Amino acid sequence: MKIDLPAVEEAAKELYIRALKVLPPDIKGGFARLTETETAPRAQGILATMVRNIQVAEEHENLLCQDTGVPIYNIAIGRGVEVDGHDLKQAIRKGCERATREHPLRSSVVHPLTRRNEHTSCGAEVPVIHIDFTPEPNKLTIQMIPKGSGSENNSFLKMAIPAEGIAAIKEFVIDCVINAGGKTCPPTIVGVGLGGTSDLCVALAKRAATRPLGSHCADPEGAALEKELSDAVNRLGVGPQGLGGDSTAFAVHIELAATHITMNPIAVNMQCHSARRASATVTPDGITYGF
Amino acid sequence: MAHYELTMPVTEAQVRQLRVNDTVTLQQTLFGIRDATQIHMLDRGRTTRFDLRGHAVIHTAPNVRKVEKSEAYPAGYAPVCIGTTTSDRMERFTRPLMTQHGVRFIVGKGGMRQGSLDAFRELGGAYLAIVGGTAALETTWIEQIEDVDLDDLNPESLWKFRIRNFGPLLVAMDSHGNSLYTDIKADVERRRADVLASLGVHQ
Numbered sequence: 001m002k003i004d005l006p007a008v009e010e011a012a013k014e015l016y017i018r019a020l021k022v023l024p025p026d027i028k029g030g031f032a033r034l035t036e037t038e039t040a041p042r043a044q045g046i047l048a049t050m051v052r053n054i055q056v057a058e059e060h061e062n063l064l065c066q067d068t069g070v071p072i073y074n075i076a077i078g079r080g081v082e083v084d085g086h087d088l089k090q091a092i093r094k095g096c097e098r099a100t101r102e103h104p105l106r107s108s109v110v111h112p113l114t115r116r117n118e119h120t121s122c123g124a125e126v127p128v129i130h131i132d133f134t135p136e137p138n139k140l141t142i143q144m145i146p147k148g149s150g151s152e153n154n155s156f157l158k159m160a161i162p163a164e165g166i167a168a169i170k171e172f173v174i175d176c177v178i179n180a181g182g183k184t185c186p187p188t189i190v191g192v193g194l195g196g197t198s199d200l201c202v203a204l205a206k207r208a209a210t211r212p213l214g215s216h217c218a219d220p221e222g223a224a225l226e227k228e229l230s231d232a233v234n235r236l237g238v239g240p241q242g243l244g245g246d247s248t249a250f251a252v253h254i255e256l257a258a259t260h261i262t263m264n265p266i267a268v269n270m271q272c273h274s275a276r277r278a279s280a281t282v283t284p285d286g287i288t289y290g291f
Numbered sequence: 292m293a294h295y296e297l298t299m300p301v302t303e304a305q306v307r308q309l310r311v312n313d314t315v316t317l318q319q320t321l322f323g324i325r326d327a328t329q330i331h332m333l334d335r336g337r338t339t340r341f342d343l344r345g346h347a348v349i350h351t352a353p354n355v356r357k358v359e360k361s362e363a364y365p366a367g368y369a370p371v372c373i374g375t376t377t378s379d380r381m382e383r384f385t386r387p388l389m390t391q392h393g394v395r396f397i398v399g400k401g402g403m404r405q406g407s408l409d410a411f412r413e414l415g416g417a418y419l420a421i422v423g424g425t426a427a428l429e430t431t432w433i434e435q436i437e438d439v440d441l442d443d444l445n446p447e448s449l450w451k452f453r454i455r456n457f458g459p460l461l462v463a464m465d466s467h468g469n470s471l472y473t474d475i476k477a478d479v480e481r482r483r484a485d486v487l488a489s490l491g492v493h494q
Contacts, residue, residue, distance in 0.1 A: 062427040150401070
């Protein structure tokens, strides 16, 4: 399957706008579950406002949140897909720029030293583009995640040691959630990366934070720990917006990698309640959009 | 838990009557301010032609569309999506914003710290919590972008919004030393050991 690059550019533009406007069904389902179980009246009111906002955004075809985030594109290339990798990245970048100019969107991206904003949502190394390969034939998927800064600013890495064991993981996750308080716009998805090297560990945490609700860690030990921590964080009382209540997180998600005999790395990356993502699947039949 | 309709600007007495858990709906005018705006105004001494005395500022940087200036769009900007950012980053600006510019309310999300609470108590101010991440809804409370200053910092310009029924907002920090965030934080700290113990972590 030969990839039509102008179509990829168009999809990259479309995905950014779609992701900002319509929340995935699993996140809406997460709100429904929390609304049922929340016992604090103030927290119930806040959750109701969040749900109302989802409706208003859809009715008005407006952005859910003003934070257009740091744009992230995750590309998965299947077998038999013919594409020039460099041109593919250029097409994604162009689509991202066009979404920003043509919608228009607030460009939230600046140079880290000069703080200069190019008003394109792009800059050095941004949009963040991850490319991976899958065994699926004749299929290219592009997932777009506008990562909001309220949650991204609460990202943490601890290079714990083997002697600290799983207890260190549990304590670190709990304390990250406490320290983040209302700053992350809870209820959140708490993404936890375990193992790997420091950079892989942080990348795993991001992957965990942006995984659909209802999905589980592929590793059974990781999946069991996810469940245990998901229940635990919602007993802390942080609540929606950090104003108290049961609904601190939709879930804790874990992704893990093997690590060194001397290492026990733990990373936490959070996703806010506006847990936005959109995806496009390119096959010989054309492009279909989803989440 | 009373509800107040406040037409901006307000007096110190109007701020002092508010207590945490009260709710407030703002009318008429709201200023948008953010990290860069405050760094330039309060660290680098840039001045504004706006009079912020008695006013509310919201921690925001909006999505806007550039349009021809007209009666409907006097600043040459149409609102697209206007929401609220995390306040905590701007903690150190609360006091100078109040002493140098006479600001009375901060509208934000996630709460602020002891320094802001002290400034609210000493100078007569309050923190009004909005539900973060609900910008589509918030945008419906904004009638117009009336004016803009320091626009070289766009989107972190100093924005003047004309608002209608902006709220209800929750008084989360008042001018009497009360903060819901302090209360919740203490409660969470009390629960922490039990939660860790339930996970088999004993300290």
